[in-house]
Amino acid sequence: xxxxxxxxxxxxxxxxxxxxxxxxxxxxxxxxxxxxxxxxxxxxxxxxxxxxxxxxxxxxxxxxxxxxxxxxxxxxxxxxxxxxxxxxxxxxxxxxxxxxxxxxxxxxxxxxxxxxxxxxxxxxxxxxxxxxxxxxxxxxxxxxxxxxxxxxxxxxxxxxxxxxxxxxxxxxxxxxxxxxxxxxxxxxxxxxxxxxxxxxxxxxxxxxxxxxxxxxxxxxxxxxxxxxxxxxxxxxxxxxxxxxxxxxxxxxxxxxxxxxxxxxxxxxxxxxxxxxxxxxxxxxxxxxxxxxxxxxxxxxxxx
Amino acid sequence: xxxxxxxxxxxxxxxxxxxxxxxxxxxxxxxxxxxxxxxxxxxxxxxxxxxxxxxxxxxxxxxxxxxxxxxxxxxxxxxxxxxxxxxxxx
Amino acid sequence: xxxxxxxxxxxxxxxxxxxxxxxxxxxxxxxxxxxxxxxxxxxxxxxxxxxxxxxxxxxxxxxxxxxxxxxxxxxxxxxxxxxxxxxxxxxxxxxxxxxxxxxxxxxxxxxxxxxxxxxxxxxxxxxxxxxxxxxxxxxxxxxxxxxxxxxxxxxxxxxxxxxxxxxxxxxxxxxxxxxxxxxxxxxxxxxxxxxxxxxxxxxxxxxxxxxxxxxxxxxxxxxxxxxxxxxxxxxxxxxxxxxxxxxxxxxxxxxxxxxxxxxxxxxxxxxxxxxxxxxxxxxxxxxxxxxxxxxxxxxxxxxxxxxxxxxxxxxxxxxxxxxxxxxxxxxxxxxxxxxxxxxxxxxxxxxxxxxxxxxxxxxxxxxxxxxxxxxxxxxxxxxxxxxxxxxxxxx
Numbered sequence: 001x002x003x004x005x006x007x008x009x010x011x012x013x014x015x016x017x018x019x020x021x022x023x024x025x026x027x028x029x030x031x032x033x034x035x036x037x038x039x040x041x042x043x044x045x046x047x048x049x050x051x052x053x054x055x056x057x058x059x060x061x062x063x064x065x066x067x068x069x070x071x072x073x074x075x076x077x078x079x080x081x082x083x084x085x086x087x088x089x090x091x092x093x094x095x096x097x098x099x100x101x102x103x104x105x106x107x108x109x110x111x112x113x114x115x116x117x118x119x120x121x122x123x124x125x126x127x128x129x130x131x132x133x134x135x136x137x138x139x140x141x142x143x144x145x146x147x148x149x150x151x152x153x154x155x156x157x158x159x160x161x162x163x164x165x166x167x168x169x170x171x172x173x174x175x176x177x178x179x180x181x182x183x184x185x186x187x188x189x190x191x192x193x194x195x196x197x198x199x200x201x202x203x204x205x206x207x208x209x210x211x212x213x214x215x216x217x218x219x220x221x222x223x224x225x226x227x228x229x230x231x232x233x234x235x236x237x238x239x240x241x242x243x244x245x246x247x248x249x250x251x252x253x254x255x256x257x258x259x260x261x262x263x264x265x266x267x268x269x270x271x272x273x274x275x276x277x278x279x280x281x282x283x284x285x286x287x288x289x290x291x292x293x294x295x296x297x298x299x300x301x302x303x
Numbered sequence: 304x305x306x307x308x309x310x311x312x313x314x315x316x317x318x319x320x321x322x323x324x325x326x327x328x329x330x331x332x333x334x335x336x337x338x339x340x341x342x343x344x345x346x347x348x349x350x351x352x353x354x355x356x357x358x359x360x361x362x363x364x365x366x367x368x369x370x371x372x373x374x375x376x377x378x379x380x381x382x383x384x385x386x387x388x389x390x391x392x393x
Numbered sequence: 394x395x396x397x398x399x400x401x402x403x404x405x406x407x408x409x410x411x412x413x414x415x416x417x418x419x420x421x422x423x424x425x426x427x428x429x430x431x432x433x434x435x436x437x438x439x440x441x442x443x444x445x446x447x448x449x450x451x452x453x454x455x456x457x458x459x460x461x462x463x464x465x466x467x468x469x470x471x472x473x474x475x476x477x478x479x480x481x482x483x484x485x486x487x488x489x490x491x492x493x494x495x496x497x498x499x500x501x502x503x504x505x506x507x508x509x510x511x512x513x514x515x516x517x518x519x520x521x522x523x524x525x526x527x528x529x530x531x532x533x534x535x536x537x538x539x540x541x542x543x544x545x546x547x548x549x550x551x552x553x554x555x556x557x558x559x560x561x562x563x564x565x566x567x568x569x570x571x572x573x574x575x576x577x578x579x580x581x582x583x584x585x586x587x588x589x590x591x592x593x594x595x596x597x598x599x600x601x602x603x604x605x606x607x608x609x610x611x612x613x614x615x616x617x618x619x620x621x622x623x624x625x626x627x628x629x630x631x632x633x634x635x636x637x638x639x640x641x642x643x644x645x646x647x648x649x650x651x652x653x654x655x656x657x658x659x660x661x662x663x664x665x666x667x668x669x670x671x672x673x674x675x676x677x678x679x680x681x682x683x684x685x686x687x688x689x690x691x692x693x694x695x696x697x698x699x700x701x702x703x704x705x706x707x708x709x710x711x712x713x714x715x716x717x718x719x720x721x722x723x724x725x726x727x728x729x730x731x732x733x734x735x736x737x738x739x740x741x742x743x744x745x746x747x748x749x750x751x752x753x754x755x756x757x758x759x760x761x762x763x764x765x766x767x768x769x770x771x772x773x774x775x776x777x778x779x780x781x782x783x784x785x786x787x788x
Contacts, residue, residue: 014351016351017315017317017318017351018317018318018322018350018351018352018364018366019317019318019319019320019321019322019367020317020322020350021320021322022349024325024349024369024370024371025349025371025372025373026349029349029350030348030349030373033349034346044465044593044594044595046461053604056317057312057600057602057603057604058603058604059306059310059312059603059604059605059606059609060304060305060310060312060316061316061320062312062313062314062315062316062600062603063315063317064314064315064598064600065314065315065598066314066595067593067594067595067598067599067600068598068599068600068601069593069600069601069602070601070602070603070604071457071460071461071484071487071491072457072483072484072487074453075453075454075457075460075484078449078453078454078455078457078458078461079457079458079460079461079464080461081419081447081449081454081457081458081461082419082447082458082459082460082461082462082463082464082465082469083461083462083464083465083593084461085417085419085445085458085461086417086445086461086463086465086466086467087465088445089416089417089444089445089462089467090416090465090466090467096595113450113451113454114450114451114453114454114457117449117450117451117454121447121448121449191343191346192346223372224371224372224373225371225372225373225375225376225385227349227371227373228347228373228376228377229376306609306612306613306616307591308492308590308591309490309492309493309591309601309602310601310602310603310604310609310613311591311599311600311601311603312599312600312603313598313599313600314598314599
């Protein structure tokens with residue numbers, strides 16, 4: 001057994017500490033830990049209702065080493081606006097950074113209006129959306145972020161259905177349309193890229209939006225040990241483009257190693273119905289088209 | 304236990320919850336053979352329970368390790384193996 | 394010679410709020426609260442009110458914003474009415490549960506559907522279970538006084554609960570009245586700076602809004618209930634402090650007008666009590682033994698004090714601008730429980746009047762009193778029109 005790391009050093013960068021009750025292999029718990037590691041101690045976090053909130057704040061245990069508040073499901077951006085306003089009134093906003101975070105449920109759907117209001121008012125807040133593509137905390141129901149043909153409990157495949165019939169809402173582009181100084185997509189599959197984007201965002205004053213793709217082993221039906229693999233595959237197929245929009249200028253990141261969408265879809269139970277029997281070739285081709293469109297639109301492949 | 308106004312609580316209390324008891328499929332063994340000290344295992348653990356200060360010093364705090372296997376999967380030199388609970392230490 | 398100046402209610406309220414030095418204000422405009430928000434905005438623009446004044450996209454966000462600011466340790470203010478109050482209802486409950494001393498003005502207005510912008514008290518009545526203290530003002534002078542008292546009550550460490558000051562929409566904010574407002578110096582002496590118990594601060598981190606399992610949740614409600622009961626003497630304490638500081642009585646649990654020797658007492662909330670007092674005077678001149686008890690503090694319900702004040706009456710006539718659809722009217726129902734099982738048992742009759750801003754007249758008050766004296770009434774509407782056909786209802 002190697003020499004034990006000193007107690008203080010051990011927890012120095014564990015501002016979301018162990019003992020939380022996330023599922024083994026949870027992409028969101030990893031992403032949240034990386035975010036708070038990059039952000040440091042001088043922050044206040046406002047968190048919406050969802051997996052992250054539930055597994056980290058069961059009274060009286062808290063996994064948060066930084067100031068943290070949970071209010072309701074849809075008001076995170078508004079509560080964070082209040083925290084920021086109070087910090088301005090107290091003259092502390094130059095030292096203390098405000099992060100508002102939630103899942104795709106509270107960001108794409110029920111809390112969408114409040115986010116738009118926060119962007120429009122120009123608050124100095126970093127909004128982070130942990131995108132696992134469904135309402136996972138309540139048992140895997142469909143959200144505005146659920147991709148086409150994914151199985152959820154409210155968009156199940158069946159005799160007359162092939163899963164979620166709707167496309168995924170493009171929230172990063174909607175955020176960029178507000179003209180805020182920084183918008184980025186990231187993934188838990190590339191932790192250092194995520195780290196860089198968090199630090200970059202926090203160095204900018206004004207509203208920022210960061211959307212992090214996080215596989216959910218339970219909801220997606222993936223092997224918990226392969227969370228990072230699936231996150232990388234989403235990027236490498238082109239289905240989850242990584243890019244930053246800074247003051248209106250988009251800078252996309254080249255795909256490290258291109259993969260066909262089948263490689264990403266076939267290990268996930270939520271897409272298994274597309275591979276049963278003869279397989280749903282047309283639908284898989286449709287998904288490939290979405291990936292191809294992203295690649296073309298953002299220039300994700302080197303010429 | 305005290306119920307505070309508004310269920311306000313102090314930081315870090317979750318460490319009383321020893322999630323190591325969740326493991327069923329196995330736990331990570333750090334072989335300390337090929338380790339290049341890249342820190343990826345530390346970075347990739349959702350529990351934040353892997354510690355190390357350089358090449359061949361990494362270990363998982365078994366009080367908290369849930370046995371998800373991400374570390375073993377992510378190690379670029381395959382220096383971590385998931386083994387059953389009863390297996391002898393490497 | 395009246396002390397004070399002729400001023401519109403919305404302006405007086407805005408000035409009273411300014412005297413309390415809130416650091417963050419966020420309110421979404423809704424008739425008839427709008428003028429209050431506009432006056433505050435104008436005071437900010439003129440440099441008369443130094444605060445972070447945030448225009449948000451809806452009432453749910455307005456309440457959420459002041460929740461976040463209050464949790465960060467500053468004094469806050471918001472205002473709303475009717476649909477806005479209902480829209481922010483989940484945040485209203487959340488603020489009380491988080492024990493944040495937010496102060497709000499609710500300009501009482503009717504609730505949709507159908508849409509109606511005029512005054513009644515259905516809106517604030519619908520959130521009476523939320524854990525907020527509710528104080529009802531009769532006139533703008535009292536509204537301003539109650540704002541100052543509200544902060545003092547809310548921020549008392551023995552309370553730490555939000556307070557809603559209710560003012561009848563249009564009747565108060567839009568009307569002109571002579572209002573005596575204290576100087577900033579006197580207001581500061583009465584209301585010291587806010588000292589939070591817990592706040593969001595990286596130098597001393599807390600986790601707020603943790604979830605509570607069944608083995609802990611009930612205790613949090615028990616705590617709020619006991620605190621609200623214990624706040625009754627604190628409300629009276631603050632009212633006496635106010636009287637001592639400003640030389641005139643204001644606020645408290647209720648106002649008694651010719652009640653002590655009355656055999657019939659009308660109970661009412663808000664501005665219509667003024668009309669009822671006129672009716673009482675007319676009836677007294679005819680030799681009738683009537684009075685009116687105007688309830689100021691509705692939540693917490695001051696049961697013991699109400700029992701003591703009303704136990705000598707034979708007839709209690711409750712007139713309300715609200716009702717609990719499917720049952721009776723709220724104040725009448727609750728007043729009956731005050732007397733339940735106690736030695737004194739006056740007849741308690743309930744009347745619903747003035748919904749949707751329909752005018753409450755002296756004759757209406759006299760009619761209610763006469764009806765109640767003739768017969769014990771569980772709940773009756775006053776002034777339902779007989780010239781209209783009401784689909785689905787036998788006339």
